[in-house]
Amino acid sequence: MQDQNKFNYIIQQADNCLILGQRLAELCGHGPVLEQDIATTNISLDLIGQARLFYQYAAELQEEGKTEDDLAYLRDAWDFKNVLLVEQPNGDFGKTIFRQFLYDTFSCYFYEELMKSSDERLASIAAKSHKETLYHMKWSGDWVIRLGDGTEESHNRIQQSVNELWSYKDEIISVNAVDQEAEKAGYGVSLELIKEKRNEKIKAVLEEATLTTPEGDYAHKGGKEGTHSEHLGFILADLQFLQRAYPGNEW
Amino acid sequence: MDTALLEQHFNEKIDQDIRIEPKDWMPDHYRKTLIRQISQHAHSEIVGMLPEANWITRAPSLRRKAAALAKVQDEAGHGLYLYSACETLGVDRDDLFADLHSGKAKYSSIFNYPTLTWADMGAIGWLVDGAAIMNQVPLCRASYGPYARAMVRVCKEESFHQRQGYEIMLTLCNGSDEQKKMAQDALNRWWWPSLMMFGPTDKDSKHTEQSMRWRIKRFTNDELRQKFVDVTVPQAELLGLTVPDKDLKWNEERGHYDFGEIDWKEFFNVISGNGPCNKQRIEARKSAWDNGAWVREAANAHAEKKAKRKAA
Ligand SMILES: [Fe+2]
Ligand SMILES: [Fe+2]
Numbered sequence: 001m002q003d004q005n006k007f008n009y010i011i012q013q014a015d016n017c018l019i020l021g022q023r024l025a026e027l028c029g030h031g032p033v034l035e036q037d038i039a040t041t042n043i044s045l046d047l048i049g050q051a052r053l054f055y056q057y058a059a060e061l062q063e064e065g066k067t068e069d070d071l072a073y074l075r076d077a078w079d080f081k082n083v084l085l086v087e088q089p090n091g092d093f094g095k096t097i098f099r100q101f102l103y104d105t106f107s108c109y110f111y112e113e114l115m116k117s118s119d120e121r122l123a124s125i126a127a128k129s130h131k132e133t134l135y136h137m138k139w140s141g142d143w144v145i146r147l148g149d150g151t152e153e154s155h156n157r158i159q160q161s162v163n164e165l166w167s168y169k170d171e172i173i174s175v176n177a178v179d180q181e182a183e184k185a186g187y188g189v190s191l192e193l194i195k196e197k198r199n200e201k202i203k204a205v206l207e208e209a210t211l212t213t214p215e216g217d218y219a220h221k222g223g224k225e226g227t228h229s230e231h232l233g234f235i236l237a238d239l240q241f242l243q244r245a246y247p248g249n250e251w
Numbered sequence: 252m253d254t255a256l257l258e259q260h261f262n263e264k265i266d267q268d269i270r271i272e273p274k275d276w277m278p279d280h281y282r283k284t285l286i287r288q289i290s291q292h293a294h295s296e297i298v299g300m301l302p303e304a305n306w307i308t309r310a311p312s313l314r315r316k317a318a319a320l321a322k323v324q325d326e327a328g329h330g331l332y333l334y335s336a337c338e339t340l341g342v343d344r345d346d347l348f349a350d351l352h353s354g355k356a357k358y359s360s361i362f363n364y365p366t367l368t369w370a371d372m373g374a375i376g377w378l379v380d381g382a383a384i385m386n387q388v389p390l391c392r393a394s395y396g397p398y399a400r401a402m403v404r405v406c407k408e409e410s411f412h413q414r415q416g417y418e419i420m421l422t423l424c425n426g427s428d429e430q431k432k433m434a435q436d437a438l439n440r441w442w443w444p445s446l447m448m449f450g451p452t453d454k455d456s457k458h459t460e461q462s463m464r465w466r467i468k469r470f471t472n473d474e475l476r477q478k479f480v481d482v483t484v485p486q487a488e489l490l491g492l493t494v495p496d497k498d499l500k501w502n503e504e505r506g507h508y509d510f511g512e513i514d515w516k517e518f519f520n521v522i523s524g525n526g527p528c529n530k531q532r533i534e535a536r537k538s539a540w541d542n543g544a545w546v547r548e549a550a551n552a553h554a555e556k557k558a559k560r561k562a563a
Contacts (some may be wrong), residue, residue, distance in 0.1 A: 028323050029304035032543020041324040048317050093546045125285045150549025242311035249426050251313035
């Protein structure tokens with residue numbers, strides 16, 4: 001292993017991308033309207049693409065002859081370092097949207113900073129991903145506004161999802177030892193900086209959507225350290241089934 | 252102009268292969284037949300998303316997962332172009348959906364079969380998209396302009412899907428014994444339903460003659476089916492798989508493969524609602540639509556409020 005901390009740092013984001021991409025993939029073919037079915041599938045596709053770029057790089061750093069698929073398919077839940085937010089179930093369209101918005105408002109500013117990484121490879125993955133997340137954030141933000149401002153039913157439904165997901169919004173900008181070392185070494189970003197921009201964006205969109213900011217700032221945590229919700233085991237059972245049932249094959 | 256004259260003019264255009272466009276006069280029966288044909292095709296695209304979507308979360312590699320997502324997304328796009336083409340004939344997309352959900356409108360029966368293993372993702376791309384191409388390439392020259400143009404875009408993507416499906420099969424056939432078994436099992440299950448995709452035999456096909464006259468169908472069902480068999484059998488041989496038809500034999504004299512009789516009882520059974528997944532497919536479409544009602548209402552309400560605010 002060339003650099004264990006860099007590997008861990010990359011895995012955190014790779015796992016976020018993969019698990020959220022996987023969640024969105026569950027929706028394919030079941031969207032509320034054809035255009036939005038295409039949109040969620042497209043975001044899923046972008047996220048899987050980003051996950052692959054990160055895993056490929058991580059596998060190279062690992063120097064064990066492993067591939068992106070080894071990392072995605074052959075680790076167990078405790079090795080996954082994604083935040084709890086991205087493993088939350090899709091729920092109704094409002095919940096899918098607000099989960100996406102909370103993620104996009106992180107990833108967009110995260111990539112914006114990561115583009116300046118001292119690690120060229122990370123900077124280039126970030127540049128490519130940033131373009132995609134700009135579009136994602138516009139899409140999810142517009143939908144938060146549409147649903148908040150739309151009908152009484154849609155307003156109540158999305159407000160409910162805002163309340164439900166609120167305690168999952170801050171883990172993603174919480175700093176752990178890996179983040180600290182990454183920032184210090186120059187290839188990582190300052191999550192403090194991202195936090196400010198992100199909070200402003202969330203505030204502005206909730207306001208335009210006429211939604212109420214929930215009280216309380218309790219944050220569920222654990223994902224970044226490998227302690228997950230009960231959901232992740234099932235996500236992985238689904239994701240990894242073929243590789244586990246028929247190990248060692250080309251597909 | 253009286254109707255007879257209009258109809259004569261219309262027929263002349265058809266005979267000269269001049270495209271009919273939405274604003275042109277057309278016989279009522281032509282319009283209705285097109286609406287039925289195009290909407291059936293559109294429904295097939297979106298119902299067809301479901302059997303493949305069933306394996307996206309379980310795709311065995313990230314590359315395959317991405318390809319599967321992209322493929323199913325393409326099919327949704329095909330649905331969109333085709334619904335749009337249909338709307339140029341004066342029908343509303345929501346009404347077409349209502350007919351699908353009520354069971355009034357049909358879609359390709361092939362999608363009423365289940366996807367049981369990963370190999371089905373290969374078999375569907377190879378055989379189902381392959382059969383779709385046979386059916387659709389001639390429609391790029393269909394007499395109705397918007398339909399023909401939609402088909403050009405669709406066909407390009409379908410042939411990519413077909414190659415991708417074949418490549419999944421090839422990988423499995425070069426793999427472990429279990430993978431080969433998966434591939435053979437998928438061919439066994441999908442072969443006959445794929446042949447059924449071309450519809451009833453020519454002598455039982457009630458719409459063929461008129462549709463060929465109007466050039467919204469260019470070859471008969473049996474002609475297309477034969478072409479599909481002729482192209483696909485050598486591909487199966489290349490994979491090292493056995494086509495599940497003991498009567499399949501090259502006929503030197505005809506220059507075509509002879510093949511066994513399709514189980515038409517099964518065909519009509521699946522069409523009339525008794526396929527293994529008819530209920531589940533319609534239920535999935537219906538519940539997506541019903542669960543999305545509040546979202547569509549919200550989008551409309553917001554758009555109206557926004558327009559009002561702008562006007563104020
Ligand atoms: Fe298609
Ligand atoms: Fe296709």
